[in-house]
Amino acid sequence: MDIYVLLKRTFDTEEKINVSSGKIEDDGAEFIINPYDEYAVEEAINQRDVHGGEVTVVTVGEEESEKQLRTALAMGADKAVLINTEEDLDEGDQYTTSRILEAYFKDKEADLILAGNVAIDEASGQVGPRLAELLGISFITTITSLKIEDNNAFIEKDIEGDVEVVESSLPLLVTCQQGLNEPRYPSLPGIMKAKKKPLEELEIDDLDLDEDDIEAKTKTVEIFLPPEKEAGRVLEGDIGDQVEELVSLLKNNAKVL
Numbered sequence: 564m565d566i567y568v569l570l571k572r573t574f575d576t577e578e579k580i581n582v583s584s585g586k587i588e589d590d591g592a593e594f595i596i597n598p599y600d601e602y603a604v605e606e607a608i609n610q611r612d613v614h615g616g617e618v619t620v621v622t623v624g625e626e627e628s629e630k631q632l633r634t635a636l637a638m639g640a641d642k643a644v645l646i647n648t649e650e651d652l653d654e655g656d657q658y659t660t661s662r663i664l665e666a667y668f669k670d671k672e673a674d675l676i677l678a679g680n681v682a683i684d685e686a687s688g689q690v691g692p693r694l695a696e697l698l699g700i701s702f703i704t705t706i707t708s709l710k711i712e713d714n715n716a717f718i719e720k721d722i723e724g725d726v727e728v729v730e731s732s733l734p735l736l737v738t739c740q741q742g743l744n745e746p747r748y749p750s751l752p753g754i755m756k757a758k759k760k761p762l763e764e765l766e767i768d769d770l771d772l773d774e775d776d777i778e779a780k781t782k783t784v785e786i787f788l789p790p791e792k793e794a795g796r797v798l799e800g801d802i803g804d805q806v807e808e809l810v811s812l813l814k815n816n817a818k819v820l
Contacts (some may be wrong), residue, residue, distance in 0.1 A: 574594060632645060
């Protein structure tokens, strides 16, 4: 079985984000595999161990993404591919990424493609479904269980507090939600093996793409941090007085009534 994972490099979830002149400052910041993509990597490895084949992790980004790809290889993936856009692409969006991935996959015979449900930096959840549409294959989002028998996938899908059961044939793209599995930590032997596993680097020219083919359809107008939360307030006095004061605060200060 040929299994692929779409992987993205994101800020560490513990990292404090600083914004200057409308741009996020990333100098000295820590980066990790997008946490939802870790579920995808783990599930890909699990499915390979059951059904055989290879797991290839693919990312679109800058050369620094090699570190996250090596982490996925240390987890147990077999191969990695970095589509380096550092020199050829100034700005991009979900449309750009999906078109680049479409060009990469056009000569591949993927049985299963896994991605994270969303990326924690932009949280659009668009790249996976867009790619599936471009490739003309089925896709199912926010999965929490995946079993494959013969050429069919039996899936449980999270639908805001409930579960939907779906059956689909392969090839298939799925996006992975928390609860699907428990991603493993790279072991020391895994880290050592990862250094010798193949990591292919491609550029936009290698995929026969022109800049017009991948021009972003959206642009970022402004980036800013949310306002700092004000300190909480404790209401005192009789219950009746507290209720009266609370209603007044909600009406006059918060203006939600």
